Amino acid sequence: MKVLLTGPTGFIGRHAVRHLLASGYDVHTVDIRPIPGNAEPSVTHHTADLLDASQIRDLIAQIRPTHLLHFAWYVTPGKFWTARENLRWLQSSLDLLDSFLDSGGQRSVIAGTCAEYDWTGCGVCVEEQTPIRPSNLYGACKASLQMLQAQLSASSGAAWGRIFHLYGPHEHPSRFVPSVIRPLLRAETAACTHGSQVRDFMHVDDVASAFVALLNSSVSGPVNIASGSPTTIAQIAEQIARLIGRPDLLSLGALPASAGDPPRLVADTRKFQGIGFTPVYTLKEGLSQTVEWWKTAPED
Amino acid sequence: MKVLLTGPTGFIGRHAVRHLLASGYDVHTVDIRPIPGNAEPSVTHHTADLLDASQIRDLIAQIRPTHLLHFAWYVTPGKFWTARENLRWLQSSLDLLDSFLDSGGQRSVIAGTCAEYDWTGCGVCVEEQTPIRPSNLYGACKASLQMLQAQLSASSGAAWGRIFHLYGPHEHPSRFVPSVIRPLLRAETAACTHGSQVRDFMHVDDVASAFVALLNSSVSGPVNIASGSPTTIAQIAEQIARLIGRPDLLSLGALPASAGDPPRLVADTRKFQGIGFTPVYTLKEGLSQTVEWWKTAPED
Numbered sequence: 001m002k003v004l005l006t007g008p009t010g011f012i013g014r015h016a017v018r019h020l021l022a023s024g025y026d027v028h029t030v031d032i033r034p035i036p037g038n039a040e041p042s043v044t045h046h047t048a049d050l051l052d053a054s055q056i057r058d059l060i061a062q063i064r065p066t067h068l069l070h071f072a073w074y075v076t077p078g079k080f081w082t083a084r085e086n087l088r089w090l091q092s093s094l095d096l097l098d099s100f101l102d103s104g105g106q107r108s109v110i111a112g113t114c115a116e117y118d119w120t121g122c123g124v125c126v127e128e129q130t131p132i133r134p135s136n137l138y139g140a141c142k143a144s145l146q147m148l149q150a151q152l153s154a155s156s157g158a159a160w161g162r163i164f165h166l167y168g169p170h171e172h173p174s175r176f177v178p179s180v181i182r183p184l185l186r187a188e189t190a191a192c193t194h195g196s197q198v199r200d201f202m203h204v205d206d207v208a209s210a211f212v213a214l215l216n217s218s219v220s221g222p223v224n225i226a227s228g229s230p231t232t233i234a235q236i237a238e239q240i241a242r243l244i245g246r247p248d249l250l251s252l253g254a255l256p257a258s259a260g261d262p263p264r265l266v267a268d269t270r271k272f273q274g275i276g277f278t279p280v281y282t283l284k285e286g287l288s289q290t291v292e293w294w295k296t297a298p299e300d
Numbered sequence: 301m302k303v304l305l306t307g308p309t310g311f312i313g314r315h316a317v318r319h320l321l322a323s324g325y326d327v328h329t330v331d332i333r334p335i336p337g338n339a340e341p342s343v344t345h346h347t348a349d350l351l352d353a354s355q356i357r358d359l360i361a362q363i364r365p366t367h368l369l370h371f372a373w374y375v376t377p378g379k380f381w382t383a384r385e386n387l388r389w390l391q392s393s394l395d396l397l398d399s400f401l402d403s404g405g406q407r408s409v410i411a412g413t414c415a416e417y418d419w420t421g422c423g424v425c426v427e428e429q430t431p432i433r434p435s436n437l438y439g440a441c442k443a444s445l446q447m448l449q450a451q452l453s454a455s456s457g458a459a460w461g462r463i464f465h466l467y468g469p470h471e472h473p474s475r476f477v478p479s480v481i482r483p484l485l486r487a488e489t490a491a492c493t494h495g496s497q498v499r500d501f502m503h504v505d506d507v508a509s510a511f512v513a514l515l516n517s518s519v520s521g522p523v524n525i526a527s528g529s530p531t532t533i534a535q536i537a538e539q540i541a542r543l544i545g546r547p548d549l550l551s552l553g554a555l556p557a558s559a560g561d562p563p564r565l566v567a568d569t570r571k572f573q574g575i576g577f578t579p580v581y582t583l584k585e586g587l588s589q590t591v592e593w594w595k596t597a598p599e600d
Contacts, residue, residue: 087394087448094387132432137451144444148387151437 002026003215004063006050006096007071008043009035011170012111012163015208016069017043023212028063031072051088053095060099068100068108069215077174081115086141093145097152107157109215112146112222114164114265115139123198123264127162127222127271135260146222159214164226164267168204168286169293177201177287180237181294184244191254195234198264200226203286206279213277223275226267231283239284243291302326303515304363306350306396307371308343309335311470312411312463315508316369317343323512328363331372351388353395360399368400368408369515377474381415386441393445397452407457409515412446412522414464414565415439423498423564427462427522427571435560446522459514464526464567468504468586469593477587480537481594484544491554495534498564500526503586506579513577523575526567531583539584543591 003020007013008029017040020027029035030046046063048055050072070093074085097108117125118133134140146160167177183190202210202225210225234252241247281289303320307313308329317340320327329335330346346363348355350372370393374385397408417425418433434440446460467477483490502510502525510525534552541547581589 082451084398087398091391091394094391098384098387134447134451137448140444140447140451144440144447147434147440147444148437151382151434151440 001067002028002063002065003067003069004060004065004100005029005069005071007031007073008045010071010075011168011172012166012204012208012211013071014170015168015205016071016211019209019212020069023216025067028065030059050092050096053092056092056095057099060096060103064103065100066104066106067215068097068105069211070096070108070110073111077172081136081138083137086137090141090145094148097149101152101156105156107159107215108149108153109159109161109211110145110149111211112160112162113139113142114162114224114267116143116146116162119260119262119265123262124266124268125162125224126268127224150221157218157220159217159219160222161211161214161225162222162267163207164200164202164224164265166202166204166207168290169297171204176233177236177240177290178294180240180250181244181291184241184246184249185291185294187246187249189249189251189254190237190241192237192250192252193233193255193257193261195232195237195252196263197233197257197261198230198266199233200228200230200266201236201283202227202279203281203289206281206286209280210272210275210277213275217275219271219275223271224267224269225272226269227279227283228267228269228272229283230264230266236283236287239287240291243288301367302328302363302365303367303369304360304365304400305329305369305371307331307373308345310371310375311468311472312466312504312508312511313371314470315468315505316371316511319509319512320369323516325367328365330359350392350396353392356392356395357399360396360403364403365400366404366406367515368396368405369511370396370408370410373411377472381436381438383437386437390441390445394448397449401452401456405456407459407515408449408453409459409461409511410445410449411511412460412462413439413442414462414524414567416443416446416462419560419562419565423562424566424568425462425524426568427524450521457518457520459517459519460522461511461514461525462522462567463507464500464502464524464565466502466504466507468590469597471504476533477536477540477590478594480540480550481544481591484541484546484549485591485594487546487549489549489551489554490537490541492537492550492552493533493555493557493561495532495537495552496563497533497557497561498530498566499533500528500530500566501536501583502527502579503581503589506581506586509580510572510575510577513575517575519571519575523571524567524569525572526569527579527583528567528569528572529583530564530566536583536587539587540591543588
């Protein structure tokens with residue numbers, strides 16, 4: 001079993017390498033840059049530009065992977081929801097999948113998003129029931145790729161992991177969990193929204209492990225990747241504040257909630273439970289590990 | 301108002317030119333070949349390959365259309381449902397739309413298909429309610445393009461016409477209506493399936509006229525393009541046989557129905573009725589006109 005992993009330096013991808021090795025894959029990674037420093041010596045890294053169709057073809061011809069785990073995408077915070085780059089990554093992903101299938105690839109798993117779903121309903125997203133009605137270009141490109149993967153992969157295995165909310169080491173500082181942890185560690189006020197939004201948070205290392213379990217399984221089509229244990233944003237923030245010992249510095253309601261931020265956005269996890277995955281982290285343990293990581297993280 | 305029409309020699313596109321002129325547009329058409337013979341003199345035709353992004357950019361820069369009516373696609377009968385060419389036309393359509401919007405385009409209307417809908421439900425397709433669940437690559441590419449058009453066109457007008465069943469002059473001989481008309485005109489048996497499938501047929505000239513009405517309207521998002529008068533396939537075949545005077549040669553049940561051929565596939569036309577379109581043909585008149593056309597049509 002030879003797997004090609006895209007996005008090996010990304011938030012989820014960097015955790016996926018270890019789980020792929022543990023599952024016995026011959027692991028090949030691709031990124032536009034070399035992987036610096038302490039990369040796994042048993043992994044073969046390839047330097048290529050996934051936005052160049054000819055480089056994709058050459059890469060696949062050289063590796064001939066049996067499995068594909070595809071995370072790479074345009075993900076610049078604050079911009080990725082609406083950027084035209086989403087169209088380039090849709091096209092790149094189609095080129096990659098096309099080459100993979102042409103070279104005899106057996107099973108692909110691609111990262112999707114809860115933003116593919118209609119968020120105006122009851123808030124519980126069920127894979128084959130909740131309408132697919134993305135409200136931004138990112139969600140529309142991902143939803144398109146899911147439909148196309150399903151059609152292109154008729155004679156091979158294909159699954160699609162819809163990611164909900166996640167946190168953990170190496171998260172971008174502008175995102176929710178770091179936006180609470182970092183000021184509290186500096187003994188500054190952490191400003192939050194009202195915090196009553198219900199979400200489904202999972203530690204990034206469990207998300208990566210779940211994707212590898214999905215790759216190892218024979219489950220097909222879209223699968224929600226989520227804890228199945230909804231919690232409010234406020235509960236997350238309060239847990240972090242307790243772990244750091246500064247609940248006095250937490251300021252819920254100090255920020256306005258975003259327009260379009262649904263009150264409830266959680267995953268139905270019945271299909272997910274069938275892939276044979278066991279999470280490592282409880283929410284408390286995961287947040288504790290993340291707080292510890294941020295204590296020694298490089299400043300941005 | 302300057303419109304760019306793609307697919308001007310296609311089944312629907314060839315009828316659209318006249319309706320665009322009647323609506324007062326400065327009409328520009330594009331095809332990979334020159335338009336032979338008796339083209340409308342008031343139309344400006346451009347020869348370009350829409351599968352070449354640089355040719356699209358040059359074309360749009362030259363014309364700078366305010367309106368776009370996009371029919372061109374890969375439509376080879378018997379192949380278009382699953383051909384990889386669908387992916388190339390999805391990409392081409394995105395390139396076209398992107399260039400159109402970048403150059404200040406104000407309103408786009410693109411041809412979609414009833415094959416975007418889930419066909420396993422009750423059979424009545426409602427634009428914003430029936431699940432989008434295409435069962436082939438053609439439907440998946442069209443459904444993807446619709447989602448992406450909606451997101452890309454946030455600051456401009458955009459509508460999407462979901463075509464149901466149609467018939468008329470210049471239809472490919474392998475399709476249903478010609479497959480009944482042609483043998484009957486040769487005094488041969490016309491073999492049909494059981495014929496109890498309920499469909500929603502519209503004359504191709506009315507379909508073209510409806511697309512132009514949609515372009516002229518301010519309606520946005522997907523709109524079913526259909527008569528709203530469901531009929532069975534058998535009723536169509538029997539009407540044709542009566543018009544030709546050979547009901548004795550009609551053989552219903554002689555052919556097996558295709559797997560996946562739903563018993564009922566009809567359009568909810570409430571949204572369509574809001575675009576200000578009036579059909580010209582009744583089913584009987586349209587079939588009669590089509591039979592007359594086939595009497596003098598060139599043999600294939």
